[in-house]
């Protein structure tokens with residue numbers, strides 16, 4: 001992936017780095033520092049073909065690396081002030097009088113500083129006059145694996161799990177170790193290693209049957225400053241020890257969890273805590289006992305609190321047995337309706353994990369109105385790096401622009417500037433803990449992510465959680481240079497492909513924010529009515545007159561009322577609503593004219609014909625790279641693009657035919673519709 005450490009051939013750059021790295025001093029008895037030092041050694045050896053000459057004393061070194069405590073006596077006042085202004089995981093890299101300093105507030109900070117320095121080397125930046133002070137914007141920068149013990153990965157599109165195989169935790173943990181290197185290099189500091197749906201056998205992960213081996217995994221991650229979390233089954237006391245109830249207010253149940261948590265921390269002293277999917281898609285939860293989510297989360301929070309453990313409670317709670325005839329129930333409303341009334345009731349070590357949109361990681365959704373709506377409850381936003389609804393790592397879909405749009409969304413919760421980015425950074429309400437989580441997209445495929453170019457989503461996810469102000473283009477450039485080298489042509493062309501890909505995917509799939517229309521169950525490929533008469537609450541309501549979901553206050557489900565002004569007004573009033581979300585909020589006739597001047601039906605035809613052509617353009621761009629690319633990666637991506645073209649064709653023709661048949665309105669340009 002992006003840690004290939006290709007040799008630097010430019011003599012000038014190579015000399016510059018060799019000069020800076022002449023005599024390096026670094027303290028090395030801590031596992032995190034050891035990993036960081038090791039990474040620097042690998043990078044320098046491979047990129048500069050050079051063995052670092054480690055110095056013993058700070059005085060003898062021309063590159064000094066360490067945390068601020070151990071370097072206290074050697075730092076200048078200015079450096080101390082800079083560090084004091086940075087978070088624990090922050091660092092500085094500076095050159096003063098020919099001597100370079102890489103100092104972290106903590107060992108984790110040192111590690112992030114080293115990764116930063118390596119990245120500069122990969123980007124061939126001039127190292128002679130560095131003045132960097134950096135820190136993560138978000139406290140929680142988390143990855144969720146949806147891996148199961150049988151080796152499968154729920155919504156995994158990159159082969160099997162790297163953690164489990166055939167009902168066992170893998171013996172050879174080399175791949176897990178590499179994953180830790182990748183994650184730490186992009187700033188990730190927390191990982192949950194099992195699926196949020198905790199099945200029968202995985203329920204026993206919190207018992208001595210599995211804890212010794214989970215501890216081994218935890219140790220690998222913690223040597224990269226990544227804390228390990230487990231998803232738990234809310235009904236564990238019943239499943240594991242035959243208790244008659246899992247009622248969170250029952251004394252015996254509380255004691256059971258207390259003992260359980262003590263046992264876990266015996267094995268893993270820096271264990272992060274639990275992720276809980278409760279009362280969601282048939283998973284057990286407090287509702288069974290007439291308790292609410294605060295009761296459930298707080299019971300676990302109390303027993304984790306003495307160990308600094310956290311409860312990450314997911315808000316993906318909705319009625320998944322809806323009657324499609326029932327027009328009053330609106331799944332989009334569910335998370336807000338369930339959780340907003342509970343604001344103020346959650347303990348300080350509970351974080352609510354909220355999906356970025358109110359439905360489920362569609363190619364286009366509005367931002368979840370629950371984000372920021374609870375001033376006294378810690379929140380984490382959840383993204384999906386795995387491309388469940390965005391092409392499943394067969395189709396190219398660079399998701400950074402989507403996430404950036406979400407993070408930039410201004411909720412106006414506390415007046416202008418209350419963006420999602422500031423909310424999850426804990427700057428709008430004073431959250432004790434907050435940040436960003438996402439579902440991982442990796443598996444045991446040789447290239448980790450199924451589609452080689454899907455690596456950019458994982459890379460970009462990490463970089464964004466660290467610094468949401470990085471642009472989609474900057475992130476793409478960094479990733480391409482580190483992964484494919486810095487040939488101008490390769491850079492320009494892959495960048496163009498990545499940056500256009502989200503829009504292209506949207507063009508040939510479900511139009512104007514309406515979502516779904518995918519094959520039920522697998523979620524790849526078109527099936528326009530696949531979810532229309534189902535129990536999942538995901539409808540488009542297309543009839544012969546028009547399409548879309550009326551979520552307005554006056555005539556619809558009232559979902560728009562969950563937003564603050566002016567967003568409420570903008571979404572609620574048809575003429576104000578942005579085109580891209582029109583069908584999410586309104587039911588309109590096919591001949592309704594969009595702000596862009598096209599009618600809805602003509603827009604559907606136009607975007608679908610265009611989307612397919614754009615995939616052909618992607619193929620042409622890629623094909624033109626054959627002479628500058630290694631054959632393996634060239635052929636691999638070429639093959640994926642071909643499959644994407646077939647998918648786009650199916651989407652184009654099914655969507656166009658469906659709406660032509662429903663509406664009877666012909667395409668203005670007489671293109672082929674079936």
Ligand code: GCU
Pocket residue numbers: 154155196197277316360388
């Ligand atoms: C989606 C996804 C499921 C997953 C669920 C969740 O519905 O299709 O596989 O379990 O989200 O986030 O819990």
